[in-house]
Amino acid sequence: MAVIETDGLSKYYGDVRGVEDLTFGVEEGEVFGFLGPNGAGKTTTIRTLMGFLSPTGGSATVLGADVRDAGALRAARARIGYLPSDPGLNENVTGRRLIEYHGALRGDVRSDELLELFEPPLDRKVGEYSRGNRQMLAIVLAFMHDPDLVIMDEPTSGLDPLKQERFLEFVRAERERGKTFFFSSHILGEVRKVCDRIGIVRDGFLVELEDVESLIDRTGKLVRASVGGTVTPEEFTIEGAHDVTVGGETTPDETATDGGEETLVTFTYTGAYEPLLRHLLRYDLRDLAIEEAPLEEVFMRFYGEDDAEAVVERVERERRAAEGEDTELEAADV
Amino acid sequence: MSTETVERTDRREHTGSALDVARFEGERRLRVTGVIVVLVALFGALFVALSPDVTTAADIDQLTEAMPPAFRELFGIETLGSLEGLLAGEFYVFSWVVGLAGYLAYSAAGSVAGDLRADRMDTLLAAPVSRTNVLLGKFLALLVPIVVVNVAIPLVLYAGSVLIDDPLSLTDLAALHALAIPYLLCWAAVGLLAGVVVRRGRTASRVALGLVVAAWLSESLVASTDYDWVGTLSPMRYFDPAAVLLDGTYDLAGAALLCGVAAAALVAARTAFVRSDL
Numbered sequence: 101m102a103v104i105e106t107d108g109l110s111k112y113y114g115d116v117r118g119v120e121d122l123t124f125g126v127e128e129g130e131v132f133g134f135l136g137p138n139g140a141g142k143t144t145t146i147r148t149l150m151g152f153l154s155p156t157g158g159s160a161t162v163l164g165a166d167v168r169d170a171g172a173l174r175a176a177r178a179r180i181g182y183l184p185s186d187p188g189l190n191e192n193v194t195g196r197r198l199i200e201y202h203g204a205l206r207g208d209v210r211s212d213e214l215l216e217l218f219e220p221p222l223d224r225k226v227g228e229y230s231r232g233n234r235q236m237l238a239i240v241l242a243f244m245h246d247p248d249l250v251i252m253d254e255p256t257s258g259l260d261p262l263k264q265e266r267f268l269e270f271v272r273a274e275r276e277r278g279k280t281f282f283f284s285s286h287i288l289g290e291v292r293k294v295c296d297r298i299g300i301v302r303d304g305f306l307v308e309l310e311d312v313e314s315l316i317d318r319t320g321k322l323v324r325a326s327v328g329g330t331v332t333p334e335e336f337t338i339e340g341a342h343d344v345t346v347g348g349e350t351t352p353d354e355t356a357t358d359g360g361e362e363t364l365v366t367f368t369y370t371g372a373y374e375p376l377l378r379h380l381l382r383y384d385l386r387d388l389a390i391e392e393a394p395l396e397e398v399f400m401r402f403y404g405e406d407d408a409e410a411v412v413e414r415v416e417r418e419r420r421a422a423e424g425e426d427t428e429l430e431a432a433d434v
Numbered sequence: 435m436s437t438e439t440v441e442r443t444d445r446r447e448h449t450g451s452a453l454d455v456a457r458f459e460g461e462r463r464l465r466v467t468g469v470i471v472v473l474v475a476l477f478g479a480l481f482v483a484l485s486p487d488v489t490t491a492a493d494i495d496q497l498t499e500a501m502p503p504a505f506r507e508l509f510g511i512e513t514l515g516s517l518e519g520l521l522a523g524e525f526y527v528f529s530w531v532v533g534l535a536g537y538l539a540y541s542a543a544g545s546v547a548g549d550l551r552a553d554r555m556d557t558l559l560a561a562p563v564s565r566t567n568v569l570l571g572k573f574l575a576l577l578v579p580i581v582v583v584n585v586a587i588p589l590v591l592y593a594g595s596v597l598i599d600d601p602l603s604l605t606d607l608a609a610l611h612a613l614a615i616p617y618l619l620c621w622a623a624v625g626l627l628a629g630v631v632v633r634r635g636r637t638a639s640r641v642a643l644g645l646v647v648a649a650w651l652s653e654s655l656v657a658s659t660d661y662d663w664v665g666t667l668s669p670m671r672y673f674d675p676a677a678v679l680l681d682g683t684y685d686l687a688g689a690a691l692l693c694g695v696a697a698a699a700l701v702a703a704r705t706a707f708v709r710s711d712l
Contacts, residue, residue, distance in 0.1 A: 152556055152712040170708065174564050178448045182560035188553030192462060201458045205450030205561035241557070245448065 101164065103128050103249050103280045104149060108158030111144050118144035121158065122306045124299050126282055131275050133295030134284040140301045142284040143184075146253045149282070150182055163249055178206065181242035185254035187234065191227030195220045195237050202241045211244040217270060218263075231258040239267065249280045256290055268293050289392045320368035321390050323376065328384030331363050338379050340371030362386055450563030455571025459545065460578040467579040470537070474529050474583065475590045481525045482594035485517040507654040517600050518679040521591065526675035530614055532650050534583065535621040535669075538576060539642035542625030545572045546707070547638035550629075555712050565708050569626065573700060576622040584611040584618075603682070610678040613685065616692040617673035621646060623699035630707045669695065 102125035111118035119141035126132040136142045147153045149162050151173040163179055165172035190198060199211050199222070215222070218236035220229065226237065235258040242250060256264040271281060271294050285291045291298060299306050320342065336344045344367040369376055369390075380388065498506070498514050513519035546569070549555040558568055588607040595602040625642040632638035653668035665671050672688030 147556070147712070150556070150560060152559065154711060170564065174449070174562050175447075176562075177560065178562035180560070182556070184553070184556060186553070188549070188555070188557050190462075190554060197458075201454070202557075202561060204454040204457075205558075205563050207448035238557075242560075 101128070102126060102161075104132075104160070104162050104282055106145075106149075106158065106160040109145070109148065109155055109160045110157035111141075111148050111153055112156045117141075118153075119148075119301065120305055122301070123158075124306060126280060128280055129275070129278050130296040131271065131281040131283055131294050133291035133298035134282060134301065135286065135288065135291055135298050136284070136301035137286055140286075142286075142301055143253055145301065146184075146251055146282070146284060149251060150180075151177075178245065179248040181245070181247035181250035183238055183242040183250065183252040183255045185257045186231075187238035187241075189226050189234060189237065191225065193226060194223055195226055195229070195233075196222040198226060198237065199240060199244065203244060207245040209244070209246045211240055214240045214243055217266065232260055232263060235259050236263065243274075247279070249282070250274070251282045253284045254286065255283070256285075256287075264290065287392065320370035321392065323365075323367055323369045324387075324389040324391075325365045325380055325383075325385060326362050326387040327365060327380075328362060328386060330361060331365060331383065336365060336367060336379075338375065340376070341367045341369050343368055448562055450561045450567065452567040452570040452574060455558075455563065455568055456574035456577075459572055459575035463541075463575055463578045466541075467582050470534075470579060471583055471586045474533075474587055477529060478521070478525055478587060478591050479594050481520055482517065482591060482598060485520050485600065486598055488520060489515050489517065504655055507657045513680070516680075517595060517598075517602065518606075519676070521602075522676035522679045526610075526679075529587075530617075530675065531670055531673065532646065534579075534614075534618055535650075536643050536646040538580065538618050538622040539625035539628070539646050540639045541579075542573070542576055542622045543629035543632070543638040543642035544636065545575070546626060546629030546703075547633050547635050548629075550633050550712060551635035559712065566704055569630070569700075569704055569707055573622060573626055576619075580615060580618045580622070584614055587611070602679075606679055606682055609684050610675055613673060613678065613689050616689045616696065617669060620669050620692040620696040620699070623696040623703070627699045627703040627706070630703045630710070 104124075104126040106122050106124055109122040110120045112120075122145060124132075134142055134145070144153065148155050149160060149167060151167055151170065154168060160167045162173065163176040165176035167173055190201075193201075199208070202208075203211060218239050220233045220237040220240070226234065229237065235255075239255070242252075256267055259267060268290060271283075275281065275294070281294075283291065283295060320340070323341075331346055333344045333346045336346070344365065346365050347363050373390075495513065495515055514523060546555075549558065555568075559565065588611050592602055592604060592607055624645060625639075628642040628645065629638045632641045649668040650670055653665040653670040656662055656664045669692055672685060672692050674685060674688075677683045677685065
């Protein structure tokens with residue numbers, strides 16, 4: 101049985117769309133990455149699954165409990181951990197007292213063990229905590245009752261890179277113990293490290309579900325290079341480079357002493373670093389940044405279009421065709 | 435293996451109760467309660483200490499007579515010629531009828547609206563605890579200031595009155611503070627309702643406080659006018675310290691009514707809270 105199952109789940113705030121027609125399932129023991137740019141409806145979905153918001157359409161079950169059934173969902177929450185990006189915590193108490201309180205509410209079977217991994221300053225008031233310490237405390241609260249399912253909304257924001265790594269490692273270990281994770285993020289990099297499957301939500305629509313590997317294969321790094329002199333896009337049609345734009349955001353460097361003009365070249369790149377760097381070094385390289393491609397970029401390259409509704413329509417059509425359904429495809433009434 | 439199964443079963447059935455919430459929230463009210471007790475005790479002691487001078491002043495009753503009726507209603511002044519009259523007229527109006535009621539309404543509203551605004555409600559309700567129990571726990575936590583203040587202050591006043599050789603009636607004091615509890619519970623429940631309905635953090639608290647002040651003013655200002663009936667809508671009408679201390683009459687029906695209003699406000703708050711999005 102799926103741990104999380106949604107069918108056409110929609111949430112509107114008045115006329116404003118939170119999410120629409122979300123259909124997906126999360127299987128037991130998997131780490132499901134729920135990707136989307138900021139404002140895509142990830143938090144709305146998660147808060148609906150937790151029962152904080154009631155859906156305006158469709159249905160969803162979490163650990164078998166209907167999200168509209170407050171009683172069933174309350175019982176299910178004994179087996180659910182919740183870790184938001186910026187958790188609301190009582191400020192006027194010490195971390196220790198807060199752990200004790202939430203232990204009384206949800207049961208405490210492993211806070212001692214967790215506190216060896218994540219070390220918020222327990223005897224200080226939570227109000228004095230740094231963002232990272234707050235997040236570590238929230239991690240302890242989310243896992244202290246050893247839940248079967250953990251729903252996380254951008255859980256690593258606020259953690260420094262070392263702690264992020266430790267946390268992701270912890271998630272992997274918990275997955276080995278059989279825990280299921282629903283992991284929302286807008287950072288592909290962290291999702292690819294731990295997730296088995298991902299879905300992308302955009303403008304409130306769920307767009308694609310597929311293996312992480314196949315998505316990674318199609319994703320590249322975003323390369324931004326400033327080179328002296330002028331260059332043409334053709335010069336950068338090296339293998340693995342896509343969407344080369346030259347001088348789109350040319351910034352003539354007025355402080356440059358050699359008086360030379362500077363050209364900004366940006367493109368996405370998939371492949372090994374060596375040929376890329378070799379190519380770049382042929383130029384008068386002034387500045388270079390290679391970073392994770394933003395999700396929007398991935399999305400556009402991935403689907404070749406920027407219109408989420410059109411994408412949904414096409415993906416739906418393809419899926420139905422793949423499933424061999426002979427039902428007439430309704431014009432996507434989105 | 436078997437113990438693990440037992441453990442898991444236990445855990446699956448774990449439920450957070452209203453008492454868990456009340457314990458935590460009540461604990462956090464202890465400090466403010468202490469501050470309130472000290473301030474109100476000092477305020478009360480001041481009245482007791484000054485009373486021999488004030489009540490024996492030759493023209494105090496004339497002075498009282500000379501006050502505008504609305505003014506006397508506002509401050510519940512019936513007579514300033516006795517310690518009881520002095521306490522009922524000024525002390526209890528300021529500290530109980532308006533002060534404590536205002537604090538409880540403000541604080542109750544904030545305990546819900548503040549949690550909603552700061553996302554603490556999400557953290558709380560991520561646990562296996564029902565919204566009803568969260569609300570009930572927050573309400574029960576308000577019993578901490580209500581009970582502590584209503585036990586400590588009469589003792590202070592009584593001790594003070596013995597010291598100045600003008601002992602208050604213990605029975606009346608006890609009755610007054612017993613009757614104060616439904617009155618304050620009523621405002622706490624109304625505050626909770628404001629917190630659930632108005633939300634928006636401090637705004638809800640201000641609305642709740644505004645309701646207390648508005649109820650007080652309307653009850654006082656319409657008294658002895660043609661619009662006296664308006665005052666029947668105000669909780670202040672059903673809690674009258676002067677009647678208890680000066681006449682020894684206890685408005686039990688009023689207290690019951692206040693309990694009823696408190697219960698109705700709680701039910702309304704619960705209904706709204708269970709249905710609303712966080």
